[in-house]
Amino acid sequence: MAAETIAAxxxxxxxxxxxxxxxxxxxxxxxxxxxxxxxxxxxxxxxPTFGLxxxxxxxxxxxxSSGWWTILSDPQFTLDNYERILAGATSTxxxxxxxxxxxxxxxxxxxPLVLAIMASYAFSVLEWRGRDxxxxxxxxxxxxxxxMALIPLLRIxxxxxxxxxxxxxxxxxxxxxxxxPLAIFLLHNFMSEVPRDLIEAARIDGAGHVTVFGRVMLPxxxxxxxxYAIFQFLWVWNDLLVGLTFSGGSRTVQPLTAALAAMxxxxxxxxxxxxxxxxxxxxxxxVVFFALQRYFVRGLLAGSVKG
Amino acid sequence: MGFFLYSKNGQLVxxxxxxxALMAVLLLVARLVDRAKGxxxxxxxxxxxxxxxxxxxxxxxxxxALRTFWMSVMDKRSENFVGIQNYAYLxxxxxxxxxxxxxxxxxxxxxxxxxxxxxxxxxxxDKSRLEKVAKSxxxxxxxxxxxxxxxxxxxxxxxRGAAQDQIGLLNAIITGLGFEPVRFLQDAPMNTIFLIxxxxxxxxGFSMVVLSAAIKAVPEDIxxxxxxxxxxxxxxxxxxxxxxxxxxxVVVLTTISIxxxxxxxxxxxxxxxxxxxxxxxxxxxxxxxxxxxxxxxSAMAVVIFLLVIPLVAYNVRQMAKNRAVR
Numbered sequence: 001m002a003a004e005t006i007a008a009x010x011x012x013x014x015x016x017x018x019x020x021x022x023x024x025x026x027x028x029x030x031x032x033x034x035x036x037x038x039x040x041x042x043x044x045x046x047x048p049t050f051g052l053x054x055x056x057x058x059x060x061x062x063x064x065s066s067g068w069w070t071i072l073s074d075p076q077f078t079l080d081n082y083e084r085i086l087a088g089a090t091s092t093x094x095x096x097x098x099x100x101x102x103x104x105x106x107x108x109x110x111x112p113l114v115l116a117i118m119a120s121y122a123f124s125v126l127e128w129r130g131r132d133x134x135x136x137x138x139x140x141x142x143x144x145x146x147x148m149a150l151i152p153l154l155r156i157x158x159x160x161x162x163x164x165x166x167x168x169x170x171x172x173x174x175x176x177x178x179x180x181p182l183a184i185f186l187l188h189n190f191m192s193e194v195p196r197d198l199i200e201a202a203r204i205d206g207a208g209h210v211t212v213f214g215r216v217m218l219p220x221x222x223x224x225x226x227x228y229a230i231f232q233f234l235w236v237w238n239d240l241l242v243g244l245t246f247s248g249g250s251r252t253v254q255p256l257t258a259a260l261a262a263m264x265x266x267x268x269x270x271x272x273x274x275x276x277x278x279x280x281x282x283x284x285x286x287v288v289f290f291a292l293q294r295y296f297v298r299g300l301l302a303g304s305v306k307g
Numbered sequence: 308m309g310f311f312l313y314s315k316n317g318q319l320v321x322x323x324x325x326x327x328a329l330m331a332v333l334l335l336v337a338r339l340v341d342r343a344k345g346x347x348x349x350x351x352x353x354x355x356x357x358x359x360x361x362x363x364x365x366x367x368x369x370x371x372a373l374r375t376f377w378m379s380v381m382d383k384r385s386e387n388f389v390g391i392q393n394y395a396y397l398x399x400x401x402x403x404x405x406x407x408x409x410x411x412x413x414x415x416x417x418x419x420x421x422x423x424x425x426x427x428x429x430x431x432x433d434k435s436r437l438e439k440v441a442k443s444x445x446x447x448x449x450x451x452x453x454x455x456x457x458x459x460x461x462x463x464x465x466x467r468g469a470a471q472d473q474i475g476l477l478n479a480i481i482t483g484l485g486f487e488p489v490r491f492l493q494d495a496p497m498n499t500i501f502l503i504x505x506x507x508x509x510x511x512g513f514s515m516v517v518l519s520a521a522i523k524a525v526p527e528d529i530x531x532x533x534x535x536x537x538x539x540x541x542x543x544x545x546x547x548x549x550x551x552x553x554x555x556x557v558v559v560l561t562t563i564s565i566x567x568x569x570x571x572x573x574x575x576x577x578x579x580x581x582x583x584x585x586x587x588x589x590x591x592x593x594x595x596x597x598x599x600x601x602x603x604x605s606a607m608a609v610v611i612f613l614l615v616i617p618l619v620a621y622n623v624r625q626m627a628k629n630r631a632v633r
Contacts, residue, residue, distance in 0.1 A: 038431040041424065042444045045508065048459045049447065051476060055462065066472050067479050103315045107322045114330055115360040122357030128349050134361070141364060143619045144372050145569050147591050147608040151378070151601055152371035166318060177367035180360055208341030209352050210334050238452030240572045245596060252315075257454045257572075264458060264576050271462065271474070278458040282451045289450035293443065301520050 049282075056081055056275035063271045081276035092267075094277050096251065097259040101237060101281075103168055104255055108175035108236045113229055115176070116183030117221065121213050123184065124191040125199060135188065141181040150245055153177070157246075167253045171246045175236050183228055186299070190224040191217065227299025230292050234285050256281045333359070372612075379605035393606035406585040409499050410568070413506070413586060414614070418563040420507045422556065425514030430544070433522055442519070446512035453509070457576030460505045464491035464577075495583035502584055505573050510566070514559045521555035522548060554625060561622040565615050587611055 054068040059078045066074070085094045122128075123135045157163045157170035194217065202212050243255040260277050267273060289296060310317040337355040340348050378385050379393055397403040425445075432441040448456060465475030469488055473479040478488040491501045525548065533547050549556070571589035578584045580593070587607055595604030 034431050038428060038441065041428050042441060045445050045448065045511070047476070048463050048508075049451070052459045052462060064474065067474050067476065069476070069479070099315060103319045106319060107326065110323055111326055114326070115363070118330070118356045119360035122353050126349060126352050126356065128353050134357075138361075138364065141368055143565070143612075143615050144368060145588075145608065145611045145615060147569065147588060148375045148612050149368050149371035150375075150608070151595055151605065152374040153367055156366075156371075165312070166322075168315075168318060168322070172322060173363075173367065177363050180364055181368075184360060208338060209356075210338040210341055213356070214334075234450060238455075240452070240454055240575070241592070244592075257452050260458065261454050261572070261576050264454075264461065265579055268461075271465075274458050275462065278455045282455045285450040285452070286447070289447070290443075293446075297516055301517060 052275050053279055055271065056279045058272070060272040063275070064269075081272045082280070085273055085277050085280065092273055094256060094259055094280060097254055097256040098280065100247075100253055101255040101257070104171050104175070104243070104253075105233055105236045107168075107172045108179070109229055109233045111172065111176040112179040112183050112232055113225065116180055116187050116228070117218070117225065118213075119180075119184045120187040120191045121209075121217060123188045124194075125212070125217070126209070138181055138184050142185065146178055146241055149178070150241070154245060167250070171242060171253065174242050174246055175239070178242070179232050179235065183232065186228055187221065187224055190221060194220055223295065223298065226292065227295040230288060230296050231299050233288065237285055330359075375605045375608050378601050379609045381602055383600035383602045385601055389602065393602040394610070396603050396606070397610065402585065403590070405583055406587050406590045409583075409585060410587040410614075412499055413503055413567050413570070414564050416500070416503050417506045417510060417567045418560045420503075421510035421563055422514045422518075422559050424507065424511045425516075425559070426518050426556075428511070429515045429519035429522055430548070433519065442515065445515050448509045449512045451509070453506075453570065453572030454576050456505055456509055457573050460501075460508070461492070461577050464501060466490045466493070492578050492584075493582050498578065498582055499584050502573055502577055505577070506567060506570060510563050514563065517555055517559050518552060521552035525551040557625045558622065561618045564618050568611055568614055 051068050054071060055063050057077045057079070058068065058071070059076055059080065062074075062076050071077075084092055086098075087093070087095065119138075123131060123138075153174060154170070157173075163170050198216060199212055202216050207215070237255075238257060239255070240257045240261060243258040244261070247254040247258060249258075256277075260274075260281055263270075263274060263277060311321040312318070333355050337352060340351045380388060380390060382389050397407055428441075428445055432438050435441065451459070462474075463476045464478075465473070466478055466488055467473050467475070469482070473482050473488060475491075477491065482488050492498050529547060529551070530543070533543060538546065569588050571586060571592055574580050574584055574586050574589045575592075580586070580589050588611060591604050591607035591611065593604075594600050594607060598604075
């Protein structure tokens with residue numbers, strides 16, 4: 001499939017009229033060279049993932065003795081690798097970590113989202129003294145690297161009774177806090193663009209802030225909320241640093257990324273397990289990505305271009 | 308009740324429910340105040356809407372960051388003051404210097420390469436019929452975790468002795484062309500470059516999407532005017548396209564630089580920081596969590612923070628300038 005689309009891309013690139021500034025650049029480098037370059041880039045960007053996927057479906061002995069591209073001459077497929085990491089012996093079973101990742105990611109997406117929507121209302125609609133200064137402060141917090149807050153935040157939780165009963169609590173809280181500055185910033189930008197008249201009209205009709213927030217703002221914010229939700233989910237799902245430090249290596253809470261990272265260290269040559277494990281870990285993000293690509297791109301642009 | 312307390316899924320449901328209930332109660336209180344007091348109730352509203360987030364940021368980010376500063380001038384158990392001794396480690400110790408050198412290499416190469424590739428690709432596929440599909444292909448690695456990408460590329464870089472069949476794609480190509488197989492991840496200093504390429508692979512999609520949007524926003528009339536002046540494609544690219552999208556280029560470059568400074572996942576997954584591939588962010592982790600020395604670990608976190616500041620300052624200045632122009 002990839003080859004087809006690339007070939008088609010090449011054709012399309014070649015026949016596109018040079019109407020933009022980019023277009024005439026293309027004309028200069030000549031369509032042939034230009035589309036060859038685009039093709040090379042596209043291949044380089046997809047083949048590694050494709051190779052991982054093919055390998056994950058090959059038997060252990062085949063993976064370890066020949067390259068995945070030999071499937072054309074020697075097709076051997078099996079689901080054994082997936083069976084081993086999803087239902088096999090404890091030492092190679094990743095199913096529990098997959099569940100951990102889900103249990104970590106859902107509250108760690110919902111909480112910062114709700115908190116940030118509410119906070120952005122305080123920063124864009126409510127008028128109070130010092131508001132802009134506090135907002136600049138929150139914006140600035142984005143530059144604090146995770147590493148700066150890690151150890152002291154960890155200490156707040158370690159050894160407390162509540163983190164024994166709720167082992168995921170510290171991970172939820174950590175992800176929530178680390179996600180908040182960007183979330184507030186993005187959603188505030190979006191909320192500031194809602195016309196003032198709309199809010200004023202509702203206020204004159206006697207609506208309180210809670211009503212304006214729930215009935216006027218929330219429905220208008222849905223696209224922005226969707227983009228941020230995707231970001232936060234992918235960010236939490238793909239995180240290693242928080243998962244590694246806050247889970248303390250415990251099997252009960254460790255996310256999939258941390259388990260996989262450990263596996264590359266301990267079983268670096270077990271490619272049948274690594275390929276299948278890696279593919280399982282990127283499956284959910286890929287589904288989310290393809291299903292909600294539109295919102296994903298919109299969020300990216302909102303975060304970086306508008307500023 | 309047992310379900311909520313003793314099973315993971317139960318705790319997940321409980322956490323979401325408890326959180327939503329808490330927020331609902333807060334909003335309910337706000338609503339009652341709203342009704343009772345009419346318009347003079349802003350402080351309560353600010354507390355309800357902004358309070359929870361600000362409180363969490365103060366406790367979970369500001370306080371820990373300040374404490375990390377303090378820990379960076381204390382000994383490994385944070386008991387005695389040691390001044391800048393923890394920082395001195397970085398330039399007095401060969402391992403510290405290697406990490407510093409590698410980190411600089413990362414911050415230099417990743418933004419330049421990923422922005423360059425993203426820009427060229429965005430230009431090449433602009434206005435083509437299958438632009439959307441072509442974009443998705445480059446963009447796809449953005450959804451993959453650094454750990455996942457690390458495994459994908461470790462497999463591509465895999466090395467086997469010359470006598471064996473290669474299972475890594477790159478070495479298969481190299482031996483197929485008649486050369487000796489290359490130990491991509493073991494031989495310094497090139498191994499750092501090969502790790503850097505993995506992050507380039509992930510970040511190029513980001514720059515491509517942002518720059519592509521910027522290219523489309525270049526006004527038609529500027530392009531037409533330039534064309535009437537007889538500008539050729541090369542000049543069009545350097546004199547019209549690049550200057551027009553400069554603000555976006557700055558944002559992309561600085562954003563990727565900042566992200567690069569904090570990355571430790573790729574090094575950790577692919578080489579375990581061995582073979583001279585150590586970077587600051589990973590060394591910070593090792594000192595704090597493997598060697599249990601919070602002093603040096605915190606000092607490294609502070610150094611990362613200090614390296615980020617000029618980038619952000621530059622970014623903010625550019626944004627302010629662009630706003631003023633608009």
